[in-house]
Amino acid sequence: MADKIHLITEQDVHAYIDGELTGDRRVAVEAFLAEREVPLHRAAAYLRNNFDLRSLRDEVYQDEELRSEIERLLARRRAAPDEEAEPQGLARQGRQ
Amino acid sequence: MTNNAITAADLNECLPALQRFAFTLTRNEDRARDLVQDCLERCLRKQHLFDGQNLRSWMFTVCRRVFLNQIRRDKVRGVAVEMDDAPQSKLSIDAAQEEKMHYQDVVEGFRDLPHNDKVVLSLVAIEGLKYEEAAELLEVPVGTVRSRLSRARTRLRESLEARDVEGTAIAARV
Incomplete structure (x- = not known):
């Protein structure tokens, strides 16, 4: 496990952006990014894309097929309150 | 000291304020966006320096410094910065x-x-x-x-x- 920490993949960077990493793994990705211009630049761009997409929520969900699928999936999540199912998604944020 | 790490979620939370701040500094959306990008990169790279207190104010500090560096660099390069013209x-x-x-x-x-x-x-x-x-x-x-x-x-x-x-x-x- 210890030596695997040094193998940083593209997917690790995404996991980092999405706040999925903890502890040593996160530190390893940070160290990796800190030393590499291109991956760092991309990581920052992905962060901004997340932000863009959130602002563009309404436009994105004009895709009827996508919107209905997301709604269906989130409804399934709400219907199965096994864990701490916090209200989230379309219902909570509404559609401005 | 170890749990001062900034998460992407933290950064995202500060982004709107940072963007407004960057716009205030640059008075130009184009430059503001570049500034925010540079600032995010610097925050990610320098996050071991963050004291874990107030991320927003720390980001503003970073942002201001990056902006000053840009102005200085532009001056050295002879790029016109007088957007007022x-x-x-x-x-x-x-x-x-x-x-x-x-x-x-x-x-x-x-x-x-x-x-x-x-x-x-x-x-x-x-x-x-x-x-x-x-x-x-x-x-x-x-x-x-x-x-x-x-x-x-x-x-x-x-x-x-x-x-x-x-x-x-x-x-x-x-």
């Missing part, structure tokens, strides 16, 4: 236009993604689900969520970069 109305129309185009590019780039990639990206980026949750809802392994996300973002980035090059070519008259 430009007719303000024309400037702001261009900036608004630029912003609109950027968003338009994101929407179009997103639209071109495969449906499954759009779903995963929506669940994670827009709805804020954890990978595990997304995998459960989609009834796929977490590894599939990871690979779709990675592919979706890479495609979106490539499409934005391609559009950027086009845009720059058109804007080369400036």
Whole structure:
């Protein structure tokens, strides 16, 4: 496990952006990014894309097929309150 | 000292304020966006220096420093920084236009993604689900969520970069 920490993949960077990493793994990705211009630049761009997409929520969900699928999936999540199912998604944020 | 690490969520939370701050400094949406980008990179790179107290104010400090560095660099290079010389109305129309185009590019780039990639990206980026949750809802392994996300973002980035090059070519008259 210890030596695997040094193998940083593209997917690790995404996991980092999405706040999925903890502890040593996160530190390893940070160290990796800190030393590499291109991956760092991309990581920052992905962060901004997340932000863009959130602002563009309404436009994105004009895709009827996508919107209905997301709604269906989130409804399934709400219907199965096994864990701490916090209200989230379309219902909570509404559609401005 | 170890749990001062900044998460992407923390940064995202500060982004709107940072963008306004950057706009205040630059008075130009185009430059503000570049400034925010540079600032995010610096925050990610320098986050071991963050004292864990107030992320927003720390980001503002970083932002101001980056901005000053840019001005200094521009001066050294002899790039004109006197934006005041430009007719303000024309400037702001261009900036608004630029912003609109950027968003338009994101929407179009997103639209071109495969449906499954759009779903995963929506669940994670827009709805804020954890990978595990997304995998459960989609009834796929977490590894599939990871690979779709990675592919979706890479495609979106490539499409934005391609559009950027086009845009720059058109804007080369400036």
